[in-house]
Amino acid sequence: MKAIRIHDYGDADQLRYEDAPVPEVAPDEVLIKIHAAGVNPADWKSRQGLMRQVRPLKFPAILGGDAAGTVERVGAVVSRFKSGDAVVARVNGAYAEFAAIKTDFVGRAPRSIPLSQVAGIPIAAGTAWTVLFETADLTKAKTILIQGGAGGVGTFAIQLARLAGLRVIATTSARNRELVESLGADQVIDYTKEDVAQKARDIDLVLDTVGGEVLKSSFASVRRGGQLFSIVAPPDEALAKDLGVDARFVRSNITGIKLEEIGGLIDAGKVKIVIEREFPLADAKAAHKLVETGRARGKIILRVA
Template sequence: MKAAVIDQYGQVRDVVRVADVPVPAVGPRDVLIEVRAAGVNPVDHLIVKGFLSAGAPTGPLVIGNELAGVVAEVGGEVTRFAVGDEVFARVDPRVGGAFAEYVAVDQSLVATKPSGLTFEEAASLPLVALTALQALTEQADVRAGTRVLIHGAAGGVGSAAVQIAKQLGAEVVATASAGSVELVRELGADRVIDYRAEKFDEIVSDVDVVLDTIGGETQERSFGVLKPGGTLVSIVPIPDAEAKQAQWNVRARSFYMRPHGEQLAHLAGLVESGQLRPILETVFPLDEASEALQKVERGGARGKTVIGVRA
C-alpha cells in the first residue's frame, strides 16, 4: 500500500516521502480501515522532527493521527463494527499510521462517521474535536453560564471549541484574525476580537475559563483576564505553571488529548444534530503529504488541512 513515511527524524521537506509499505497486521480487537482521507495537525510535523520521541525510527514509520474511511476487515474479537461500515478515528498516538491506504485501529478508538459529512470533512474532526471536548469538560468544567475565552478560534481546535462551548451553554469570547471574525461569529461566538486590532486583555476580564491554543505572549497575558479561581487550559506547555497559579490564584493546566471512541461517537451526534460542523480549508493528495505538512507547519490556517487518500 502507499503511505507517507519517514526513515529518520528531521525537517518535513527533507524526510517525508511516499512509499510502498505492507498493509498493517490486524489484531483481535483491531478494525482495518481503508483510509479515504486523513487530517493533518501540528502534532504531525512535531513527530516528523522527533520532538515527541526518544529514539530513532526502526524502519519506515507511517505518520498521521486521524482519518475517515471504510472498514475492510475486523479482528476476531471486534463486536462494534463490520466490513463496509463508514467510520472515523483518532489513532493511538504511539502507533500513528493514518497517512496510508490502510490503517489498523483498536475498535475502542473508532466511531461511526456522521452520515452527512464527506470523508474529508469527517477526517478533519477527531483530533481537534476531542481536544476541544476534553479541554472544556475534563480540564475545565464548562457548563451553562460559564464565561469562556478561546484563542485561535478559527483554527482546528479553536473552531471546534467555540461550537462545543456554545453547545454546553457557555458565553463565548473568541480571538481571531480580521479575515476570520465573521466565520467565528457564525460558529456561535458571542464576541469576536480581532487580535491584531485590539488587545484582548484590555477589553476582556472576569473570565471563568481560557482555552489557549497559541502559547507564548498570548498565554502569558491570558492569566490577567481570569477570575480568581478560574482555569487556563492550554494545548501547549505552560512555563512556570505552579508559580503562575499562585501569583494569579487560578488553575493552569497543559494537556495532550487522548483518543476515545465513545467521546468521538458523542461528537458525531453533535454533528448529526447540527451543533458541530468541520471547517475544512485545503485538501492535498497523498503524494503531496509533505506539502500538506509544510502548510500546517507555517500556521495561520483557517480550519483544517486534509489529505485525500482515496477517491
C-alpha cells in the first residue's frame, strides 16, 4: 500500500510517500480501507520527537490518529462490523491506504457528510467530548471560556458546550470571529487586541487548548471553586490549590461508541465540522507545515482514496 512514513524524528522533510506493507489483522480488529485521514497537532509533535516519552515511535512509523473509510476485512471474532461498512476510527497510522485497529475504537460513520470530512472528527471532537462530558462537572458550570475557539478541538467544544446548555465565551483572532459566532459562541474575545483575563472573569469552567502563557493567564479567568482543564499541559498545581480551582491536564479518551454519538449529532444537524483544507496524501508535508503554524481553522484533512 501507499503510506506516508517517517524513518526518524525530525522536520516535515522526514515525511516520505512510499510503499509499506498492509497491516496484519488480529482476531479482534478490522482492516480499514482509508478514505481520508485527519491531521492533528499531535502528528507534528510526534514527528519531531516531542512525545517520545509518552508515545515513542518504532521506525519506520506511519503517523495519523484519525481515519474514515470502509471496512475491508474483519478479524475472526468480529461480529459488529462487516466488509463494506463506512466507519470512523481512532487509529495508529492513518496516513496510509489501510490501517488495522481494535473494534473498540471504531464507530459507524455519520452519513450526512462526506467521508473526507468524517476523518476530521475523532481526536478533535473526541477530546472536546472527553473534557466536557467525562471530566467537567457541568452541574457546577453555567459559563465556559474556551481558549482557542477556532481550532480543531475548539470548534467542536463550542458546539458541544452550547448543546449542554452552557453560555460560551471563546477566544480567537479577529479573522475567526464570525466563524466562532456561527458555531454558537455567545461572546467572542479577540485575544490579539483584548485582555482576556479582564474580559472574562469569575468563569465556572475554562478549557485551554492553547497552553503556555494562555494556560497561565487562564487562572485569572476562573472563579474560586471553578474548573480549569488544559489539553496541552498540566496546570500549576500549587497555584490551583491557592486559588481553590480544580485544574487538570486532560488526555482524550476516544472510543467507537463515542464517535457514533458525535456522528449522530452531526447527522441530526446539531454539530458541524469545520474544514480548513484538504490535501492529497502525497502532500502530507504541506499539511504538516500548515498544522504546525497553530493557525488552522478547524480541521486539516489528507485525502487517501
